[in-house]
Amino acid sequence: MSFFEKYSDTVQRNNSFVCVGLDPDPAKLPEHLKGKSDPTLAFLREIIDATRDIACAYKPNFAFFGAQGIAGWEALQGAIQAIPNGMPIILDFKAGDIGNTAEQYAYMAYCQLGVDAVTVNPLMGTDAIGPFFAYQNGCAFLLCLTSNPGSADILRLNTDQGVLYEVLAHKAVEWSQTGPCGLVVGATHPNDLKTIRAIATDLPILLPGVGVQGGQTNAIVQNGLNKKGSGILINSSRSILYASSGTDFAEAARQSAEDLRQVLNSARGGKR
Amino acid sequence: MSFFEKYSDTVQRNNSFVCVGLDPDPAKLPEHLKGKSDPTLAFLREIIDATRDIACAYKPNFAFFGAQGIAGWEALQGAIQAIPNGMPIILDFKAGDIGNTAEQYAYMAYCQLGVDAVTVNPLMGTDAIGPFFAYQNGCAFLLCLTSNPGSADILRLNTDQGVLYEVLAHKAVEWSQTGPCGLVVGATHPNDLKTIRAIATDLPILLPGVGVQGGQTNAIVQNGLNKKGSGILINSSRSILYASSGTDFAEAARQSAEDLRQVLNSARGGKR
Numbered sequence: 001m002s003f004f005e006k007y008s009d010t011v012q013r014n015n016s017f018v019c020v021g022l023d024p025d026p027a028k029l030p031e032h033l034k035g036k037s038d039p040t041l042a043f044l045r046e047i048i049d050a051t052r053d054i055a056c057a058y059k060p061n062f063a064f065f066g067a068q069g070i071a072g073w074e075a076l077q078g079a080i081q082a083i084p085n086g087m088p089i090i091l092d093f094k095a096g097d098i099g100n101t102a103e104q105y106a107y108m109a110y111c112q113l114g115v116d117a118v119t120v121n122p123l124m125g126t127d128a129i130g131p132f133f134a135y136q137n138g139c140a141f142l143l144c145l146t147s148n149p150g151s152a153d154i155l156r157l158n159t160d161q162g163v164l165y166e167v168l169a170h171k172a173v174e175w176s177q178t179g180p181c182g183l184v185v186g187a188t189h190p191n192d193l194k195t196i197r198a199i200a201t202d203l204p205i206l207l208p209g210v211g212v213q214g215g216q217t218n219a220i221v222q223n224g225l226n227k228k229g230s231g232i233l234i235n236s237s238r239s240i241l242y243a244s245s246g247t248d249f250a251e252a253a254r255q256s257a258e259d260l261r262q263v264l265n266s267a268r269g270g271k272r
Numbered sequence: 273m274s275f276f277e278k279y280s281d282t283v284q285r286n287n288s289f290v291c292v293g294l295d296p297d298p299a300k301l302p303e304h305l306k307g308k309s310d311p312t313l314a315f316l317r318e319i320i321d322a323t324r325d326i327a328c329a330y331k332p333n334f335a336f337f338g339a340q341g342i343a344g345w346e347a348l349q350g351a352i353q354a355i356p357n358g359m360p361i362i363l364d365f366k367a368g369d370i371g372n373t374a375e376q377y378a379y380m381a382y383c384q385l386g387v388d389a390v391t392v393n394p395l396m397g398t399d400a401i402g403p404f405f406a407y408q409n410g411c412a413f414l415l416c417l418t419s420n421p422g423s424a425d426i427l428r429l430n431t432d433q434g435v436l437y438e439v440l441a442h443k444a445v446e447w448s449q450t451g452p453c454g455l456v457v458g459a460t461h462p463n464d465l466k467t468i469r470a471i472a473t474d475l476p477i478l479l480p481g482v483g484v485q486g487g488q489t490n491a492i493v494q495n496g497l498n499k500k501g502s503g504i505l506i507n508s509s510r511s512i513l514y515a516s517s518g519t520d521f522a523e524a525a526r527q528s529a530e531d532l533r534q535v536l537n538s539a540r541g542g543k544r
Contacts, residue, residue: 061369061373061376063373063376063380064373064376066376066380067376067377067379067380069380069384069385070342070346073341073342073345092369094368094393096366096368096393097333097335097366098418098419101295101333102335104297104333104335104336104339105338105339107339108335108339108341111339112338112339112340113341122395122426123393123395123418124415124420124427125418125421125422125424126421126422126425127420127421127422128418128420128422129422143396146396147370148370148371148396148399148400149397149398150396150397150398150400150401151396151397152397153443154396154397154439154440155396155397157431157432157433157436158431158432159431159432160430160431161429164426164429164431167426171425
């Protein structure tokens with residue numbers, strides 16, 4: 001099944017646009033798990049189990065695994081295995097390199113780790129993105145306007161083709177003729193999201209930055225939905241993962257994910 | 273020892289600006305190594321051993337290790353250990369993410385893997401770069417104008433502050449007030465390098481793209497050197513690693529690195 005098929009299925013089945021970000025920070029794990037042989041994986045298994053009927057996708061953030069070396073890589077593989085079949089998995093890596101290197105990153109994501117999509121940094125241009133398109137069942141989520149304050153430094157520069165993030169949105173539409181792609185737009189920029197959705201009418205948009213980063217959910221949903229009333233993945237990581245640091249962390253994570261699902265579905269103005 | 277101290281030392285000691293890129297592609301390894309329990313590491317150990325008195329730095333490319341999963345991670349660790357003490361190691365990762373994630377990548381590079389420098393993608397702005405500056409002995413090599421054809425797509429856009437790659441060079445100079453950084457400029461763009469060196473007079477410049485990618489060494493050296501006649505690292509990966517696919521691969525790699533050293537030193541107009 002392709003990323004797009006999985007995404008449509010889980011949005012429908014779980015009535016949800018909630019993407020659960022997996023950013024396991026050893027310092028923030030519940031105390032009672034710290035004695036386990038693999039606390040990160042034990043933690044993530046419970047998080048996944050508690051949110052599997054609420055999420056539309058999972059997004060493991062490579063940095064938090066890579067920082068733990070081989071143990072982290074094992075935890076990443078274990079977490080990917082623990083995610084139910086049919087649920088789309090987006091590897092958050094911000095990959096971006098020349099063609100022969102990008103091929104290796106695409107292989108790492110799609111073959112070695114077996115995820116369904118990967119975030120990609122478009123700064124290096126067409127041939128840095130092309131190798132991801134060789135995986136027609138995947139999806140390359142291209143950075144467009146990120147959630148952080150520093151996104152203003154470069155991504156809001158005025159170019160002779162428009163503001164840089166708009167140029168990137170146009171490029172993505174062009175690139176989507178070649179292979180499956182989407183956009184990453186910070187949930188902290190609801191007005192810009194409207195502009196971006198007007199450019200990229202059909203691309204899926206991954207929106208990190210609700211919760212800890214303070215994105216405004218109502219405007220985000222209304223401005224992000226495509227004409228079919230879908231096409232968004234609203235990612236929350238820390239607000240879900242660390243909703244409680246006690247033995248009830250999984251229950252609290254479930255409640256946080258459920259709260260977000262409800263808020264998003266209300267904003268959608270539809271059933272839930 | 274800081275990256276800068278190591279770099280100055282090895283440039284002096286080995287009379288070299290040759291950075292050896294470690295991009296181990298399983299498909300390209302010499303046949304006689306393929307039966308070994310860890311052919312990648314066996315290969316890299318011989319490459320490192322054959323070039324240790326010729327290189328000024330080594331640059332392992334994460335993609336080629338990540339694509340091999342845990343075995344790749346082990347090979348990366350092994351290769352880093354095999355590099356002589358005092359020789360600077362640049363992790364080529366093109367890291368770029370929001371602050372709390374960038375912290376993890378910086379930790380991965382400097383603490384988990386123990387390298388001396390890392391390549392960083394500046395698209396996400398100041399707070400995506402800041403965490404790398406916490407490691408004052410390190411060096412964040414920021415993408416400025418990459419070697420690939422696609423670099424023209426985004427990095428050559430005209431902005432109201434100048435061509436994007438020039439804007440990035442100016443930003444890097446500004447950022448260098450906060451923490452140690454350098455630039456990545458493709459050796460395929462000798463004229464632009466002149467412009468960039470005029471902006472970033474003191475930053476070290478990593479220049480990939482000679483050899484297979486066809487960069488012009490003479491102009492690169494002349495336009496890249498700083499006022500002290502240093503400040504460049506000219507990376508070659510495939511031309512060195514795969515100079516021969518036979519049992520003489522290490523000898524051939526040495527010869528290729530030595531040839532490059534000589535060409536660069538002639539261009540420098542000095543002794544070798």
